[in-house]
Amino acid sequence: MGKGNKALFWHSSWLNGSSPKNLAPQLFQKARRKNITVQKALHGNRWIDLVCPLMTGEEIREYVDLWEVIQLQERDVNADDEITWRWTPNGEYTTRSAYRIQFIGRTKTSLFHPIWKAKTEPKCRFFAWLLLQKKILTSDNLTKRGWPQDTLCKLCNSEPETPTHLCKDCIFTRASWDKLISWLGVEILPPSTASNTLMGWWKKCRVRFHKHNKPFFDGIIIYFWWNIWKERNRRTFNHISKSAEEVAFLAKEDVQQFNLTFFLLPTLVSCCLVCCSQILSVFLVRRVVGRSTTVYFSSLSLRCPLLFCWGLFALLFFFLV
Numbered sequence: 018m019g020k021g022n023k024a025l026f027w028h029s030s031w032l033n034g035s036s037p038k039n040l041a042p043q044l045f046q047k048a049r050r051k052n053i054t055v056q057k058a059l060h061g062n063r064w065i066d067l068v069c070p071l072m073t074g075e076e077i078r079e080y081v082d083l084w085e086v087i088q089l090q091e092r093d094v095n096a097d098d099e100i101t102w103r104w105t106p107n108g109e110y111t112t113r114s115a116y117r118i119q120f121i122g123r124t125k126t127s128l129f130h131p132i133w134k135a136k137t138e139p140k141c142r143f144f145a146w147l148l149l150q151k152k153i154l155t156s157d158n159l160t161k162r163g164w165p166q167d168t169l170c171k172l173c174n175s176e177p178e179t180p181t182h183l184c185k186d187c188i189f190t191r192a193s194w195d196k197l198i199s200w201l202g203v204e205i206l207p208p209s210t211a212s213n214t215l216m217g218w219w220k221k222c223r224v225r226f227h228k229h230n231k232p233f234f235d236g237i238i239i240y241f242w243w244n245i246w247k248e249r250n251r252r253t254f255n256h257i258s259k260s261a262e263e264v265a266f267l268a269k270e271d272v273q274q275f276n277l278t279f280f281l282l283p284t285l286v287s288c289c290l291v292c293c294s295q296i297l298s299v300f301l302v303r304r305v306v307g308r309s310t311t312v313y314f315s316s317l318s319l320r321c322p323l324l325f326c327w328g329l330f331a332l333l334f335f336f337l338v
């Protein structure tokens with residue numbers, strides 16, 4: 018800031034990067050001559066006359082704060098004002114800095130990263146993401162949106178329905194969860210009462226697993242939450258109820274079907290393809306070269322032990338499954 022002959026008193030960011038318009042919004046609203054320059058406004062403290070009389074406590078507070086900031090502001094009264102770009106250290110504009118300021122104030126979502134790596138279907142991962150932010154449409158959230166309805170939990174009919182209660186604290190949910198983890202042979206986990214929040218309980222459960230197994234556990238708990246939510250909707254809209262054990266069974270089926278579809282079947286198919294290609298190559302070579310199948314297969318297996326192991330593994334896997 019130089020003389021203040023170019024900068025506008027209210028609009029320019031000449032007070033440590035801020036403008037008086039933002040520092041004292043109520044004073045700005047009532048100020049006369051809003052486009053006065055800094056030089057003219059500070060001459061004889063004319064800006065004070067332009068905002069007086071002060072009528073409310075908030076205006077007085079803003080006036081005192083603004084007055085203090087103006088007194089502390091250093092100015093070179095012998096130099097002209099300079100316009101600088103405040104987003105770079107040297108004050109020069111760059112497209113890089115302009116691009117970066119678009120992301121100032123964004124919310125980091127690293128907290129929810131494990132959800133996106135969970136071994137579940139995308140729709141269930143998205144549901145869990147909403148659930149952990151308490152955004153699913155339980156009775157409390159519906160009431161906030163102006164859709165009042167029965168506030169009691171549909172699963173126990175005794176407590177208010179909230180995302181945390183529905184998926185962690187409800188007696189029905191706890192019974193169903195205990196059944197599911199016993200069926201799946203999951204090691205002892207902390208009870209749902211170990212944390213007041215769904216996120217806290219989920220984290221306390223996750224730390225019990227090796228990092229390679231965390232996505233599988235996340236898949237189990239997300240499928241469980243998904244089935245609890247479906248049971249809640251079944252009772253609300255279809256008036257059909259399932260027992261805690263039946264809900265746990267449905268969640269277990271979802272987990273097993275996902276693992277079968279996305280892990281076991283591709284492995285089985287690839288093993289069978291390797292096995293079939295070996296057998297086909299044996300018969301082709303026998304027809305072309307004229308050697309016996311047994312001799313060729315034994316010589317092939319000696320020269321390519323890896324291929325032989327693959328075939329053996331595929332056969333074993335095929336019969337075991």
Ligand SMILES: [Zn+2]
Binds near residue numbers: 176
């Ligand atoms: Zn309940």
